[in-house]
Amino acid sequence: MVVVSAAESVRRPRLQDVAAAAGVSPATASLVLRGSAGPSSVTRERVLDAAARLGYRPDRAASLLARRRSRLIGVLMDVRSTFHAQLVEDVHEAAEEHGYDLVLSTMTRTRDEGRAVETLLDSRCEALVLLGPEAPAARLGALDRQLPVVAVGRAVPSAGVDVVRAADDEGVALAVDHLVALGHRRITYVDGGPGAISAGRRRGYQRAMRRHRLGENLHVMPGDHGEESGARAARALLATDLPPTAVVAYNDRSAVGVLDTLLRSGVGVPGTVSVVGYDDSPLSRLAHVDLTTVSQESQQLMRHAVAAVVERLDGGRMEHREVVVPPRLVVRGTTGAPPDAELDDPRGGSRRGSVRSDHGLT
Amino acid sequence: MVVVSAAESVRRPRLQDVAAAAGVSPATASLVLRGSAGPSSVTRERVLDAAARLGYRPDRAASLLARRRSRLIGVLMDVRSTFHAQLVEDVHEAAEEHGYDLVLSTMTRTRDEGRAVETLLDSRCEALVLLGPEAPAARLGALDRQLPVVAVGRAVPSAGVDVVRAADDEGVALAVDHLVALGHRRITYVDGGPGAISAGRRRGYQRAMRRHRLGENLHVMPGDHGEESGARAARALLATDLPPTAVVAYNDRSAVGVLDTLLRSGVGVPGTVSVVGYDDSPLSRLAHVDLTTVSQESQQLMRHAVAAVVERLDGGRMEHREVVVPPRLVVRGTTGAPPDAELDDPRGGSRRGSVRSDHGLT
DNA sequence: CGTCACCATTAAAGCGCTTTAAGGACATCA
DNA sequence: TGATGTCCTTAAAGCGCTTTAATGGTGACG
Numbered sequence: 001m002v003v004v005s006a007a008e009s010v011r012r013p014r015l016q017d018v019a020a021a022a023g024v025s026p027a028t029a030s031l032v033l034r035g036s037a038g039p040s041s042v043t044r045e046r047v048l049d050a051a052a053r054l055g056y057r058p059d060r061a062a063s064l065l066a067r068r069r070s071r072l073i074g075v076l077m078d079v080r081s082t083f084h085a086q087l088v089e090d091v092h093e094a095a096e097e098h099g100y101d102l103v104l105s106t107m108t109r110t111r112d113e114g115r116a117v118e119t120l121l122d123s124r125c126e127a128l129v130l131l132g133p134e135a136p137a138a139r140l141g142a143l144d145r146q147l148p149v150v151a152v153g154r155a156v157p158s159a160g161v162d163v164v165r166a167a168d169d170e171g172v173a174l175a176v177d178h179l180v181a182l183g184h185r186r187i188t189y190v191d192g193g194p195g196a197i198s199a200g201r202r203r204g205y206q207r208a209m210r211r212h213r214l215g216e217n218l219h220v221m222p223g224d225h226g227e228e229s230g231a232r233a234a235r236a237l238l239a240t241d242l243p244p245t246a247v248v249a250y251n252d253r254s255a256v257g258v259l260d261t262l263l264r265s266g267v268g269v270p271g272t273v274s275v276v277g278y279d280d281s282p283l284s285r286l287a288h289v290d291l292t293t294v295s296q297e298s299q300q301l302m303r304h305a306v307a308a309v310v311e312r313l314d315g316g317r318m319e320h321r322e323v324v325v326p327p328r329l330v331v332r333g334t335t336g337a338p339p340d341a342e343l344d345d346p347r348g349g350s351r352r353g354s355v356r357s358d359h360g361l362t
Numbered sequence: 363m364v365v366v367s368a369a370e371s372v373r374r375p376r377l378q379d380v381a382a383a384a385g386v387s388p389a390t391a392s393l394v395l396r397g398s399a400g401p402s403s404v405t406r407e408r409v410l411d412a413a414a415r416l417g418y419r420p421d422r423a424a425s426l427l428a429r430r431r432s433r434l435i436g437v438l439m440d441v442r443s444t445f446h447a448q449l450v451e452d453v454h455e456a457a458e459e460h461g462y463d464l465v466l467s468t469m470t471r472t473r474d475e476g477r478a479v480e481t482l483l484d485s486r487c488e489a490l491v492l493l494g495p496e497a498p499a500a501r502l503g504a505l506d507r508q509l510p511v512v513a514v515g516r517a518v519p520s521a522g523v524d525v526v527r528a529a530d531d532e533g534v535a536l537a538v539d540h541l542v543a544l545g546h547r548r549i550t551y552v553d554g555g556p557g558a559i560s561a562g563r564r565r566g567y568q569r570a571m572r573r574h575r576l577g578e579n580l581h582v583m584p585g586d587h588g589e590e591s592g593a594r595a596a597r598a599l600l601a602t603d604l605p606p607t608a609v610v611a612y613n614d615r616s617a618v619g620v621l622d623t624l625l626r627s628g629v630g631v632p633g634t635v636s637v638v639g640y641d642d643s644p645l646s647r648l649a650h651v652d653l654t655t656v657s658q659e660s661q662q663l664m665r666h667a668v669a670a671v672v673e674r675l676d677g678g679r680m681e682h683r684e685v686v687v688p689p690r691l692v693v694r695g696t697t698g699a700p701p702d703a704e705l706d707d708p709r710g711g712s713r714r715g716s717v718r719s720d721h722g723l724t
Numbered sequence: 725c726g727t728c729a730c731c732a733t734t735a736a737a738g739c740g741c742t743t744t745a746a747g748g749a750c751a752t753c754a
Numbered sequence: 755t756g757a758t759g760t761c762c763t764t765a766a767a768g769c770g771c772t773t774t775a776a777t778g779g780t781g782a783c784g
Contacts, residue, residue: 012508014740025764030742040762060484061426062740065769070423079450080644085441089470096472104466108451110458122422146374231650260650263626282442287590288622376770387734392772402732424770427739 013054021050033058064124071100073309074120076113076130079106082281083298084131087152090299091129094306117143127309129302144320148312150305153296155196155322162308163322164301168197169204171294171327175248175276176208178292178329182337184246184274186217190233190258192250193224201250201278219244223254230257238265245273245338252277252284252293259291259334270336280330290333300325375416383412395420426486433462435671436482438475438492441468444643445660446493449514452661453491456668479505489671491664506682510674512667515658517558517684524670525684526663530559531566533656533689537610537638538570540654540691545699546608546636548579552595552620554612555586563612563640581606585616592619600627607635607700614639614646614655621653621696632698642692652695662687 019029024043032039032047033056039047050056064070073095077084088104095102103123105116113135120128127148133140134154141160143149149161156163172189179187189205192198202220209218221236223229230249234257237243249255255277262269269275277284280295304323311317381391386405394401394409395418401409412418426432435457439446450466457464465485467478475497482490489510495502496516503522505511511523518525534551541549551567554560564582571580583598585591592611596619599605611617617639624631631637639646642657666685673679 015742016740026741027743027764027766028762031763034742036743038762043762057480057484059427059486059740061423061432061486062769063742064423065421065427065771066740066742067769068742079441079447080444082442082444088441088468092470093472104468106450106466108454110455118419122419124421124423226648227651228649257650263622264650266628286588288593288619289589377772378770388771389734389736389773390732393733396772398773400732405732421770424739425772427741428770428772429739430772 012059013056015056015058018047018051018054018056021054022046070124070126072103072123072125073100073306074103074105074117074123074125074128076116076120076128076133077104077106078132079108081132082283083279083296086282086298087131087302090302091306093299094303098306098310100306100310121146126313129305129309148309150308152301152305153197155200159320159322162305162312162320164305164308165322165324166296166301166327167324168200168327169207171278171296171329172201172204172248173208173211174327174329175278175292175294176205176212178331178335179246179248179274179276180212180214182246182274182335184244184338185214186219186242186244187214187246187248188219188221188233188237188244190221190223190230190247190249190254192254193222193229198250205248217244223250225251225253227253227257227260230254230259231261232257234258234261234265238262238267243273245340246276246335247273248276248278250278252279252281252291255291255293255334256283256289259289269334272339274335274338276335284330284332292332292335293330295328295330297325297328374421375418377418377420380409380413380416380418383416384408432486432488434465434485434487435462435668436465436467436479436485436487436490438478438482438490438495439466439468440494441470443494444645445641445658448644448660449493449664452664453668455661456665460668460672462668462672483508488675491667491671510671512670514663514667515559517562521682521684524667524674524682526666526670527684527686528658528663528689529686530562530689531569533640533658533691534563534566534610535570535573536689536691537640537654537656538567538574540693541608541610541636541638541697542574542576544608544636544697546606547576547700548581548604548606549576549608549610550581550583550595550599550606552583552585552592552609552611552616554616555584555591560612567610579606585612587613587615589615589619589622592616592621593623594619596620596623596627600624600629605635607702608638608697609635610638610640612640614641614643614653617653617655617696618645618651621651631696634701636697636700638697642690646692646694654694654697655692657690657692659687659690 015026015029019026022029024047028039028043029047032044033051075088075091077088092102103120103125105119107113107116113133129150129152132153133151137156137158137160140149140151140156141158144161151161151163153165155165176187187209189202191202206218209215221233223233247258249258255275259269259275262273267273275291277291277293280293283289284291284293304325308321377388377391381388384391386409390401390405391409394406395413437450437453439450454464465482465487467481469475469478475495491512491514494515495513499518499520499522502511502513502518503520506523513523513525515527517527538549549571551564553564568580571577583595585595609620611620617637621631621637624635629635637653639653639655642655645651646653646655666687670683
């Protein structure tokens with residue numbers, strides 16, 4: 001007597017079973033199921049019928065093993081990041097258009113970037129898209145010698161890999177331009193801490209301010225990626241003699257920290273102080289946050305990333321490339337003319353000149 | 363002359379190469395690399411050496427195909443949900459302890475639950491852990507006939523699958539108890555819309571209120587999963603003659619909506635109104651939100667989920683089971699005694715009796 | 725010195741699918 | 755009728771690894 005374990009009580013049908021049911025060879029069945037030309041329409045139908053009747057689903061591992069190419073792109077992400085979530089969604093779409101499938105691998109407490117990447121390698125990925133990788137450039141370069149690697153978001157110095165990123169400096173410059181156009185002069189920047197992305201945005205702020213001849217108003221507050229750093233900066237700013245009329249933050253989370261502290265202290269936004277974030281994250285879109293921010297154009301970013309992969313895989317490109325996607329300012333409800341606009345700028349009263357999105361709350 | 367495509371310029375070493383380098387057969391090499399007993403320690407070392415020298419990494423597809431069991435658990439998730447992110451992290455840990463690996467599959471705009479599950483099926487998963495599945499119970503039951511299925515978070519009526527969920531009614535009851543102990547009487551609940559989870563929490567509120575003989579203060583406001591519904595409810599409440607002294611929301615996002623609206627309207631929290639959320643999401647832990655909430659104990663949830671899978675796979679359990687994990691109240695800074703505590707309750711002044719977490723901001 | 729038991733090692737048979745070259749069937753043409 | 759194609763279909767050889775039964779080589783034992 002054979003004891004069947006629960007796990008295998010129902011054996012799933014194999015290609016062979018379908019072929020038998022359709023009265024053809026496995027080879028023909030395979031051809032039909034993958035849509036290759038060859039089989040006649042009558043055979044075609046018989047196979048398709050049989051497959052449907054049996055509820056056949058091809059075994060991925062087997063087909064992966066047998067196929068010459070896997071058409072798999074490995075994506076490294078941090079499952080905790082909402083921005084990565086957005087990117088994953090868009091990379092899914094882009095990959096699909098090129099007939100590639102995705103393997104997701106995420107970092108966790110007990111699973112660092114290295115291990116996550118190894119999983120991808122072991123899964124027969126033909127190329128890797130790394131979202132905000134932190135590995136040293138040398139390691140990325142070494143990886144790229146094994147298979148095409150695209151780093152998203154981070155500018156990898158020696159360009160040993162393809163890079164797709166947003167023009168961070170331009171993004172912050174857009175924010176500054178917007179605020180200056182509204183009449184702001186005293187514009188403070190809340191920093192994002194160490195790191196290349198942070199440096200780019202900071203530089204963008206500094207250059208834009210100088211460009212507007214506001215060099216003497218340059219003011220960078222220390223900060224990091226989180227809400228709390230924004231809150232801290234806002235508290236510090238409120239304690240100042242002459243607080244700024246506008247704050248640009250490294251990212252949306254930091255900006256929300258600023259926003260929250262200001263509102264709790266009874267400071268009107270944008271009545272008294274305007275706030276701009278960065279990322280156009282779901283957070284910023286919440287009706288009750290309604291944050292003016294800078295969009296990284298996730299969809300475009302991922303389109304370029306997938307295009308880069310495809311070119312190297314299918315197009316034979318060998319050299320590396322860096323694509324810089326221009327960001328886009330998303331004006332929502334946290335920016336307006338400064339309270340003393342009448343004094344600083346003859347153009348006008350509160351809120352005049354403010355271009356609002358259609359959210360209209362706040 | 364052979365033109366080598368960029369994709370395959372460096373062929374990765376196979377088991378055979380390692381075996382050859384170590385001067386043994388592939389069989390031995392396989393045995394060593396998987397740590398099976400048999401090979402002598404000297405052989406062992408030679409193989410391990412060779413593998414390291416060649417940078418060998420086993421091909422997952424091949425080993426999956428050859429192995430009798432895949433030891434793979436498929437996890438269906440929504441990459442946009444921060445709570446799922448937490449769950450994934452914890453399920454990773456739990457699975458690892460039992461020697462199982464994970465395959466993640468997420469839904470996106472263009473990829474519904476059904477397709478995401480199919481991917482998992484095709485990947486040779488031995489069991490499925492579905493985070494907050496929305497498929498009809500019948501479909502889940504059908505799936506379970508193919509392989510063990512655990513639904514997390516959602517109570518599936520006819521119990522055609524294993525279920526692991528938090529005791530939602532108890533959770534809300536904890537929140538109500540806490541508020542009543544602080545002296546609150548007029549406690550309003552902001553609903554989460556249709557759905558089983560929402561119903562459970564609503565029921566928990568109603569029962570707890572009646573238990574405290576506060577049946578006449580029962581007040582359920584309509585709402586859903588998002589921040590905006592909380593904000594809406596708060597605005598409505600503020601327009602009331604006699605606003606409640608405490609609000610319990612369906613989830614943290616809704617609670618944050620409430621919180622935000624109250625603060626912007628100059629209503630003190632918890633001075634004038636206390637607010638309680640649900641989920642203990644990262645959102646609630648933010649220092650500037652510091653929300654009293656109910657934790658679903660993600661780690662325990664996932665431990666049970668994996669245990670359920672393992673029991674059915676390796677333990678031969680056949681019948682279905684439902685595990686209900688008791689939730690835990692996390693007291694932070696948004697709850698305190700009601701403003702009129704002196705009148706309602708002789709026990710005391712504002713804030714007395716409030717047990718705070720060590721966040722201490724607000 | 726032959727026999728047995730035992731150990732480390734390996735040959736070989738797949739896992740389920742893809743792919744290519746070879747095979748058959750039939751129609752067309754000389 | 756035989757030669758020449760044109761289509762369809764299929765046999766067979768893997769993909770890279772796991773696993774089991776079998777191999778050969780020990781030393782112990784009678």
